[in-house]
Amino acid sequence: MTKIISIYIFLEDEPSVECITAGNSAEHNATTLKFILESTFTDEFKYYLDFVLPNGKILRTDYLPLNKEDENSVSFDVPASVTKYGTAECCLNAVKIDENGLTTEVMKPKNVILYFNTLADADGALLAEYDFSVNTMLENIKNGVFKGEKGDKGDSGKDGSNYVLTKEDKQEIAALINKSTYGLPYTRRASGENTLTLTDSLAMPFKGFTVYGKTSVTGSVTGTAEPASSVKISGVSSVKIGINGAEQTVNTGSELFSAGDYADKADVISGIFTRKIGKYALTGTAQAVLAKSYTSGGVTLNRIYTPTPVGAKMVRGTCLPGYCTHFEVFSDNITSDEELGARISAGKNYIGVIYGYSNDVIYFLTTLSVDGLKSYLQSQYAAGTPVTVYYPLASESEEKITPVTLNSVFPTTEISVSEPGGKFDVCYCADISEAVKRLEEK
Secondary structure (H helix, E strand, O other): OOEEEEEEEOOOOOOEEEEEEEEEOOOOOOEEEEEEEOOOOOOOOEEEEEEEOOOOOEEEOOOEOOEOOOOOEEEEEOOHHHHOOOEEEEEEEEEEEOOOOOEEEEEEEEEEEEEEEOOOOHHHHHHHHOOOOHHHHHHHHHHOEEOOOOHHHOOOOOOOOOEEOOHHHHHHHHHHHHHHHOOOEEEEEEEEEOEEEEOOEOOOEOOEEEEEOOOEEEOOOOOOOOOOOOOEEEOEEEEEEEEOOEEEEEEEEEEEOEEOOEEOEEEOOOOEEEEEEEEEEEOOOOOOEEEEEEEEOOEEEEEEEEEOOOOEOOOOOOOEOOEEOOOEEOOOOOOOHHHHHHHHHOOOOOOEEEEOOOOOEEEEEEOOOHHHHHHHHHHHHHOOOOEEEEEEEEEEEEEEOOOOOOEOOOOOEEEEEEOOOOEEEEEEEEEHHHHHHHHHHO
């Protein structure tokens, strides 16, 4: 599963530096850097990234497209040529170019220091002895394309083109690899949902087994002037993991929640819980302010805001996913009398909350006054049923949990995960000779 790192940039920001743990060393295209830009960054600019490596070398990307449909963002998958160094400095560049191809404006609004965890895997061990990676060679054999005589330096062959392997070439190279590496384990990653079958596994401990959060809601929110009921919100606190039919219950430490595309996760092998969803109980003692009122069909709806919990994520002008025990969480905004009237006419609920629309507040849409809302929040808190919100965090945090040991089986491992979401990732030791065999058969 690709790790997406979101980096927010606003035109009024001073150029800044941010430090991020961005994945593992030697991974290829496993981490996506997603720069989410202020709306004033438009197609007038061309965007690219510079990577400064520890050896002083600078790598520059091609121009990257601006995706207006995905939060006005620019994204790039980080290749192994960057991650293998363990650290790199990344700079986003936005430039304007005139009709003559001359650069008229250059902006460098963000520098990011990327750190990649060093893994003691088969690639790393082999690279210490050889000038190539087995995984890379296998991928090249599969694709059937190798460079010419100067290919190890990135140049073309004598005829100016790349040399395409014949079937006989593939078999010969595969046989040589098979002879020297038969039975050698190498690290592979795979993802599943509830079940997964590994057909090339060795009888060795899993290097990673990550399960993801899933929020479950029991009941429904009702009421107009104030909520007349509340819902029970729960996450994943344990999972049943089956290996070839033998099940064991594994605790995840804390509850794993999800909200939209955001989800907590726990690697039960390394014992690391990664929190991406926040939880906060409102006491009614914080400041509440009336922002605006809307009227339609005899209903007056007040837009009241109160401070956002510390660490909450925001995407300016966007309603983020989340959950609330007493109010519906709206995915679209109400900003006019007409929009209120449309919801009433459609029979939709108009009492709710909005997350992420501004960087420091939660908006309540309610028929209650400011004092009425505060009184309601206080009474629920005093009764032991506080209004509790679940929301995406701006930055993930890690906690230690008790690790477990799980073993794969030779030559086939049947994996099952019994929990509401059922999504999981594994990192396991695979038999390289099986990979070579598959290539020989192509």
